[in-house]
Amino acid sequence: MFPGPTSFAILLRRHRLARSLTQEQLAERAHVTAKAVGALERGERRRPYPHTVRSLARALDLGDGERAELEKAVPFRVAPRGEVIPPRSGPNQDRDLPTPIGPVPGRDDEVDLVSDLLRAGERRLITLVGTGDVGRTALALVAAAATRSEFPGGVVMVELAGVSRGDDVVPKIRAALGLPGAAFDGTLAAPATYLSGRRTLLVLDTVEHVLCCGPEIAGLVVSSPDLVVVCTSRAPLSVRVEHQVQVRVVPLTPETAIELYRDRVAAAGRALEEDDRTQQAVAALCARTDGLPHAV
Numbered sequence: 001m002f003p004g005p006t007s008f009a010i011l012l013r014r015h016r017l018a019r020s021l022t023q024e025q026l027a028e029r030a031h032v033t034a035k036a037v038g039a040l041e042r043g044e045r046r047r048p049y050p051h052t053v054r055s056l057a058r059a060l061d062l063g064d065g066e067r068a069e070l071e072k073a074v075p076f077r078v079a080p081r082g083e084v085i086p087p088r089s090g091p092n093q094d095r096d097l098p099t100p101i102g103p104v105p106g107r108d109d110e111v112d113l114v115s116d117l118l119r120a121g122e123r124r125l126i127t128l129v130g131t132g133d134v135g136r137t138a139l140a141l142v143a144a145a146a147t148r149s150e151f152p153g154g155v156v157m158v159e160l161a162g163v164s165r166g167d168d169v170v171p172k173i174r175a176a177l178g179l180p181g182a183a184f185d186g187t188l189a190a191p192a193t194y195l196s197g198r199r200t201l202l203v204l205d206t207v208e209h210v211l212c213c214g215p216e217i218a219g220l221v222v223s224s225p226d227l228v229v230v231c232t233s234r235a236p237l238s239v240r241v242e243h244q245v246q247v248r249v250v251p252l253t254p255e256t257a258i259e260l261y262r263d264r265v266a267a268a269g270r271a272l273e274e275d276d277r278t279q280q281a282v283a284a285l286c287a288r289t290d291g292l293p294h295a296v
Helices: 007-018 023-030 036-042 051-061 062-072 108-120 136-146 166-177 189-195 207-223 254-267 278-288
Strands: 127-130 154-159 200-206 225-232 243-246
Touching: 007 036, 007 062, 023 036, 023 051, 036 051, 051 062, 108 127, 108 136, 108 225, 108 243, 127 136, 127 207, 136 154, 136 200, 136 225, 154 166, 166 189, 166 200, 166 207, 189 207, 200 207, 207 225, 254 278
Parallel strands: 127 225, 127 243, 154 200, 200 225
Antiparallel strands: none
């Protein structure tokens, strides 16, 4: 059961009705689904992404004051800059982790799906499967950040792009957890002991390079009841405890692609000129990427 409409939900419905729009009409104008609009107005989806709020504000033709009020009504979806919280105890508690570079346009449903899976804890080995550059890592990080309060043992990221041998995966996990080498005998016993009683989220990125490590990862999950693992990969691990989530390609509308480009430029500490020449160049650049978020 949901807690009920938020101030954002109430404002959104009020603005929609004031303009005599149905949920379907607003959805069409904002380039979202009618299901998404309904979930927002009922308070089922409580933290829409910034690009979704901007699209709704444009579709409703809100003035500056109304737009600011609507944006202010959205609770923070993640902490500032989207950071993933490190473990709260243990030798690596101050370890810096990769962060999402921004929102993942068009993936509200997938973020909610993965976040719900993480919160439920019933699926403890989740693999986000998709083609290269589709945005698997960003999806994993945003979902991890959104659910970090569920993992008092912390969220730990392990990059596997540079690993080519399956035997090196468990040592990489050991190092990411901060276990001293003297406490590690090369087996799963030490990580499993360390994780006992610590509800921890482990994000393993680009596992496709070492798919042969699937049984070891599955073994770690089975021997560590308080551990949840999210893998990103071009192919599934194909182990019994794995739950696969297909990450689809989501082309952006031209307008949203330009907005995303602006967000990325702003995140880099720069600003775009407002002249027509710059705007045309940005539009042409986004068009050449076929509207793929990662390419933009």
